[in-house]
Amino acid sequence: MKIVFRVDSSLHIGSGHLYRTLTLAKQLAAQNSEVLIYFICRDLYGNSAFLIQQNGFPLLTIPVQEEVCSQIERVWTDEEILYDVEQTRELLLSIGEIDLLIIDHYGLDKRWENEMKTLSRKIMVIDDLANREHACDILLDQNYYTDQQERYNKLVPPTCLKMQGPAYSLLRSEFASIRRNLKKQYGTVKRMFVFFGGSDETNETAKALHAIRLMDELNIQFDVVVGFHNPYKAEIEEMCRQLQNTRFYCQIDYIAELMACADLGLGAGGATTWERSALGLPSVVISTAENQERLSIDCDALGISKYLGRSHEVDAEQILHTIQELINNPERIQSMSEKGMELVDGSGTSRVVKGIFASM
Template identity: 40%
Template sequence: MNVYIRVDASIEIGTGHVMRCLTLAEKLQEQGADVRFICREHKGHLIDLITAKGYEVLVLKRPQENGMAPNGSGHTQWLGVPLSVDAHQTKELLMNCPCDLLIVDHYAINEDWEVLLRNQVKKIMVIDDLADRKHDCDFLLDQNFVQDYQNRYDSLVPSYCKTFLGPSYVLLRPEFYHQLKKQKLRTGAVKRILIFYGGIDHTNETGKALSSFLALGRNDIEVDVVVGQSNLYKMEIASICNMYEYLHFHCQIDNMAELMNWADLSIGAGGTTTWERCLLGLPSIVVSIAENQKEICKSLAKGKVITYLGEKETIEQSCLTRHLKILIENEAERTEMSRLSYQLMKDTIVSQQMMIKELMG
C-alpha cells in the first residue's frame, strides 16, 4: 500500500501537524504500508527531521519571501502559494507515483484542493481540528474534545466518509503507550514540574512560565524545561536554567513521555501535548497559544480535566504564579485532574487499532 502525507511545518504553522503525521506514518508502516511525505520548504520546515526518521520527502519549492499566498487571509496564508497552485504542484509530484491513500493535514487545504487530486489517488484522508470548511475525503480524523464533536462534520464531508472523532483516536507516539505501565494517579506533594509549550513557542511562553515558577521561591521542586530546536529563545532559557540546580533544560528530546511520568504537575500549551498529558494522567495548567486550541481547552476545563488560564496574550506572569501556587497546595484537586485525564483517554489503544485497520483496507 502506497501512502503519501501532505503536511507542512513552519514558524507560523508550528511543528504539531508534522509530529502527529510521523506518528500515523509509523503505525501504517508497521502494517506494511510504504509511506512518503510531501512538504513545502517553508522557513521552519521539518523536512530534515522527517528524512532522519527514514521517510522520503517530495519537496515543494520554497514560497514567496513573505511566506504568504497572494490575497490570502487566515489559514490560507499557510500554504505560501494559492490553493490551486499547491494542488497542481502536488499532483505533478504524484503523476508517476501510484497512491492508494493520500493523507492531508493542513488547515489551508479544503474540498477544492482535494477535488483536484481525486483522479490521482484512490482514497483521501483528512486530519482536521477546526470543522470550518468542507472536505472531499473518504476518511476524516479529528481527535479533539469539543462541544458536539460527534456531529460537527455532518454537513462538511460526503455521506460515505468514515469519521474518527474524539480523543480516543488521538495520534500519540509509541513512547507514551510504553510509559502507560508506569502511569500513576498523582497523589502527595508536588516534587517535579514539567514546562513545555511546543516545538517553536515564538512568543516565549516558556520564559514566562519559568519566571512565574521562580517567583514562588520553591527550590525544593525540580523543574524540567523542554524546548524544540526551532525555539528562538532556547539559548536565553538555557542560560536561566543553568543558574539553578533544580532547573533542568532539555532541547529536542525523544523522552517526553518519561519526563511526563516523572512530573507531578505540568505547565504548557494546548494542542497534541494536551492529550499526551491526559493519557499519562498528568495534572496541567494550560494556556492556549493558537486559535484552534481555545474551545478544546474550555471544554476540558469545564470537565475539570485541566486548569485553563486563557489565551497567551491575556496571561500575566503574576496570574500564572498565583494559579501555580494554588494547584501546588491543593493535592485533592490535582489527584482528581489526574483521574479524569486518564479516564478520558482509556479507550485510545483499541480505537487506534480499529482506525489503522480501516485505513489499510
C-alpha cells in the same frame, strides 16, 4: 500500498502537524510491511521536515511561494490552492498510483481535495478546526469538544468514515508502554514539566521561567523542554542555568518519560494535551494559537486541565498564583489526573490504523 502525506511545518505553523503524521506513518508501516509511505511538504522557514528523512521516509518538497505562506494557518485563496495543486500533482505523478492521500493542513479544503481524486484511490483528512468543507473518505479529529459528534455533519460527505475524539489520539507507542507502569497520582507536586511546543513563537517558556523564579521556596524540580527551532532556546537555557532545581532539554526523544515523572504540567493546548492526559499529568494551560482556545476551554470544563487564557492575556504572576492554588488542592490535582487517563488510553494510533486498513 502507497500512502502519501501532505503536511507542512515552520516556525509559524509549529511542528505539531508533522509530529502527529509521523506517528501515524510509523504505525502504518509497522503494521504492514508492504506499505510505502511518502511525505510532501513545503520548504518553509524553520520547518522540521528533516525528521521525516531521519525516520526513513522519502521527502518531496514544494518550493516556497511567499504570498502563499504569509498566513499559513488560514484557508487559502483559489490562486494559492491552484499553485499547490499543480505542485502536488506533479510530485504525485512521479510516485505512481496512490492508494491513500492523507492531508493535515489548515490551508487546504474540498477545492484542493477534489483536484486530487483522480490521483489517489482514497483521501483522508486530519483536522480539528471544522471550519471548512472536505471531499474526503476518512476524517480524523482527535480533539475533545462538547459538540464533537455534530461538528462535521455538513462538512464531509455522508459516506465519510469519521474518527472523532481523544480515543483516536495519535500518540507514539511509548506512551502506551510507559502508561502501564505509571506511579499513582496523589496530588502532591514535587516535579513539574514545562513544554510549550516545538517553536513557542510567543516565548511562553520564558514567561513560565519568570513564574518559576518566584516559587523557588516551594522546592519543586522543573523540567523545561524546547524544540530545536525555538528562536529563544539560548536565552531559555541561560535562564534555566540561573534557577535552582531547573533542568533544560532541547529536542529530546524521551519526552514521555519526563511527563511520567512529573506531578503537574505547564504548557500549550493542542496535541500535547493528549500526551499529558494519557500519562495522567494534570496541567496548567495557555493557548498559543487560535485553534487551541476552544479545545482548552472545553478540557477545562471537563476537568482535565486548568486553562488560563490566551498567551497575551497571561502573565507570570497569574501562572504562579494558579500553580500555588493547585498545590494547595491535591484532591483537584488527583481528579484531573484520573479524568485525563479515563479520556485517553494511549491506544489511539492503533485504532486509527485499524480504521484506515479496514476502509481500504
